[in-house]
Amino acid sequence: MALLTLARRRAALTARNPRQIAVPLLTPILFATVIAPALQTALGGLGTHIDYTAFVSIGTVGLLVPLATIFAGLSVIVDRDSGAQRELLAAPIPRRLLVFGNLLVALALSALQVAVLVAVAILRGANFDASATGALWFIGASILFTVFMYGVAETMASRMSQQEEYIAATPAVAILPWFFAGALFPIGALPVALTEFAKFLPLTHALALMRYGLLDSHGSGLNDIWGMSSTTAEAFLSLAVVLAFAVAFAALAVRSFTRSAVR
């Protein structure tokens, strides 16, 4: 009950700030609808059966979710500096619920944004190849990756005293990994050292799972990571990796928030 009350409050605040919903969508949609088709025309795509526009559209989910969750984390700082956070801290509820209430809204908002992104990509001509099972892989990976990224954002928000400090850290946290995680090209196209580095990024695993679900039932992205014969086993392994990051950073976020809430 308290959790839903907190989520409703966060949703009401978010709804009154449409920029928080629209701005994270702009760059991913630009990539999916303009840059990906242009790259496909100029470079000929991936040279496989996979549609490059669809490939990049999924890749841009890896940009959209971090941007959306970083925005959500910024709201936590605003709450603390000029909002009603102290009233919530004085409420007779476990303080971890404040984190989970915000997380619920971040998940709902990310789901909406991802749906818009995929719809726009389809309208632009992207070809997906999804089954019901595939959609579940996509949804599972998206949810866990969002939980992980929100955990990162909330942890940063709790540990950084000023908005400027938080915003300065955003490119390194939300954008830099995207270039190494196989968003625009398979990780095998990177130099060997960077390919190995990419395998440690949760985003690499999340994107490979999302593509496995919506685009590529052969799981070539998963195979680039694990090199195993069973795609299903690779998918479960990558899901476990993203799950581990999600659980670890959600726990870290709760710990950071509750520690920062009490001086």
Next chain:
Amino acid sequence: MIDVRALRKTYPGGVEAVRDIDFDVAPGEVFGLLGPNGAGKSTTVGMLTTTIAPTGGSASLAGYDVVRQALDARRVSSVVFQEPVVDRALSGRAHLELHGRLWGVPSSRLAVAIADLVDALRLGELVDRAVGTYSGGERRRLEIARALVSRPRVLFLDEPTVGLDPRIRHELLDVIAGLRGDGEMTILLTTHYLDEAQRLCDRVAIIHLGEIVALDTPHALLAGLGAEILEMRIDGDGPAALAALRARGVANADSFAVGSTLTVPLHDRTAAQAIAVIDAANLAASRITTRTPTLDDVYLRLTGDQMAEAA
């Protein structure tokens, strides 16, 4: 209802904000915590509302320990914070409903409670507007209404009138005075406006540098200074002049100087007797008046120069 024993807060870096304070507040009592800025008032309220962790001692609200039973302690209390603590984009009603739901007010009672408070605090024309459009006084009224939605057994008012213009301040004092009528609620008020404490509080504790330096009813604290006070402005060194008056037996230990202004409780002397001694001591005074003591005098005597800096 509020029980504080040897409560201490030392912040990282060694700053001792609160040093082993003791006090208790009876059910239905209005208790004032007075002190200059930085005296430790807000830290004390922070510990009692479980947003600051004590480093020593104990405190309880309605029998619930604020550390070991923090949820229960929060369930029986509400706070009106010193700074605005609102979501500017949300309506006043959304704030009232949020508080009611988080404090577990049954839905059947919540609408009635909100309607009553909106009426009592004259929020009718405001309550469905975004709080960002409220004036300072309107926002304060909303915050008081919010704190009352859950009918707390303990209400904390942390400098509730700071920064408000005099008219709105007096309106709010009237609202707070109205809360006294509800004998079920215990109120802890922090302020550095002495007239507020004198008007509202059954007892006051004066806190200075993290320690309680006086605790009694306003009447008893005033009685300690006698019936009349002589106040004089000296052309020269105030503390030196005070020392001269003390040497001549006119000023007791409860006299004090703030800058060039001396405040001398007369006790069993008359003003004429005191002025004669001042003349004999060749003290050049530009202004001499007599008046009855106020809580300001008690406060200034106990907190000295720091109060002057804070004022």
